[in-house]
Amino acid sequence: MFIYLRTVRFQDTDAAGVVYFANGLTLCHEAYEASLAESGIPLRSFFSGAIVAVPIVHASIDFLQPLYCGDRLLIHLTPKLSTPFSFEIAYQLRLQNQPEQLISRATTRHVCINAAQQSKIALIPELMHWLDQWQV
């Protein structure tokens, strides 16, 4: 299982004094990026989507507790294949100093697409390797 340590920053917060809800998903995406980099996938070309694009087609998040500037988060990430063309990632957010308590959980669904033809394709080998590495 992949775990990403991330400190909540001022930029993530809003005038209610907590993390702006949509930024909760941005924190999760950062964990995804870190897991890809850890598997040796070059982020710049992967995310440009020039040849193969892997857009997010669905995302959801639940907040059980608010998150504050300076909070040190552990983000657990677990990917799994959904179809030959798509995968899903489950995220769990916890405080580093209170790891037993779940603060937030989220999901993203990603589809593999041939950019030129705009058609679904089987997951590229780099992503299959990444899945093998981090799924439980």
Next chain:
Amino acid sequence: MFIYLRTVRFQDTDAAGVVYFANGLTLCHEAYEASLAESGIPLRSFFSGAIVAVPIVHASIDFLQPLYCGDRLLIHLTPKLSTPFSFEIAYQLRLQNQPEQLISRATTRHVCINAAQQSKIALIPELMHWLDQWQV
């Protein structure tokens, strides 16, 4: 039904050339803010959450088509009461020049909280009025 017109801006996009997924929810939240303002709710005090806070406890979004810089969006917003303490908003995103085609749909769930006691409370009258105004 409340409809909010919003042009996709450069800031909303990412290096794949489309709207960054989490920003899709930010577009929806803007429509929510505009509907509150239209109902006469002062945004600064409402969102400070000093006395009554109305945090988002759940959000989800589906992307059926990508969104590009400069796209002129119509965001339809429909709120409904879920429990005496909470409400849900459904959003539909369409292009102004192709309104028959759904581009994205999203949901947010909001809970009304007494900030001092951190306990759920019945929706405040301003929100009940807002609900009456925009629900179908």
Next chain:
Amino acid sequence: MFIYLRTVRFQDTDAAGVVYFANGLTLCHEAYEASLAESGIPLRSFFSGAIVAVPIVHASIDFLQPLYCGDRLLIHLTPKLSTPFSFEIAYQLRLQNQPEQLISRATTRHVCINAAQQSKIALIPELMHWLDQWQV
């Protein structure tokens, strides 16, 4: 002179209850985008920078007063040519209901570049037309 009306949104704010400083520049960039659209420049292709890129090489901002969620801003934008290859935009931010008082002022400098060769080129005709239209 181009004037852009923009309501400060929750997403623009931070846990100090005001607009996050870097978002002040984002508000200005929105005014720039609106002025380009008003001059008939298609935003999607312009900002993709595929053939001609117009990156910002310098930006600065001064805050004279804080900005709050819900504030209705008038952003005045004035472009001027700096060199044959570059232009500068001056921005002034004021509240719609207190237009005599300056809240913030900012500057951005933009350079016109041939994307393939990564070399400076003279401003493209569309930008010269835009300059003519909005400079004082």
Next chain:
Amino acid sequence: MFIYLRTVRFQDTDAAGVVYFANGLTLCHEAYEASLAESGIPLRSFFSGAIVAVPIVHASIDFLQPLYCGDRLLIHLTPKLSTPFSFEIAYQLRLQNQPEQLISRATTRHVCINAAQQSKIALIPELMHWLDQWQV
């Protein structure tokens, strides 16, 4: 001198494929937050500005080279006292694997304010300690 390592993320980029200009300042602010935390300043209360606020009154940034998703940046931060009430931070951004080349430089100016009276006050001891620790 304080050095902060930061990987450029997808969220930082825009449809031109590089870091969105205003996000360059956000990267710098992250380095500032990390330096405060390193000096033992609790970020949540510091940035809430409830008693003492330290708003940014000026910011500027120069881009010498573009920044791409996945770039590993070293951000050098050097604070110095400007007046008894204010300080300035200079930032230099370089790539970890090409540290001799400057990619971007930026400045922020911060003023210390009594939140209740909205009047300038001398820098609080925690900030004087932070200045002593990181200024050259």
